[in-house]
Amino acid sequence: MKNLINNQKSLMISSLNENKLPEISYAPFVMIDKDIYVYLSKAANHYYNLANDKNCSVMIIEDEKDSKTIFARKRVSFECEATKLENADGAIYNKFDEVHDSSMMMVLKTLDFD
Incomplete structure (x- = not known):
């Protein structure tokens, strides 16, 4: 499982919209210890879904x-409670820079991503 997590750069995220209907999308992520951090755009539905309902x-x-074989892809799922980080720790940003290319992360930081 650890190898799978370390080799993927994005995850699928399922959240509930304002009508309590499920929506699925994907987002870049990093994992530090046992915590999963995703970098979300305010243009994405799941940004607002998670603001209204932290369960995902x-x-x-x-x-x-x-x-x-396509029918037996390695995978792992987690039930989560999302928390918006107002002031993310520098170690989190450093991990995103390491995994996702620091120049790309610099561009995203200037846009509407949280």
Whole structure:
């Protein structure tokens, strides 16, 4: 499981909209210790869904091109409670820079991402 988590850069995230209907999308993530951090755009529905209902589910799944069979891709799912970080720790940003390319993260920091 640790190898899968360390080799993927995005996860699937399922959240509930204002009508309590499920919506799924994906987001870049990093994991530090046992905490999962996602970088969300205010243009994404799940940004607002999670602001209204902190309960969500995430799945990290092996890329199709790396799987031996499409029906048995390695994957792990977690039921989560989302918390918006107003002032994220520098270690979190450093981890995003390390995993997702610091120049790309610099661009995202100037946009509407949280």
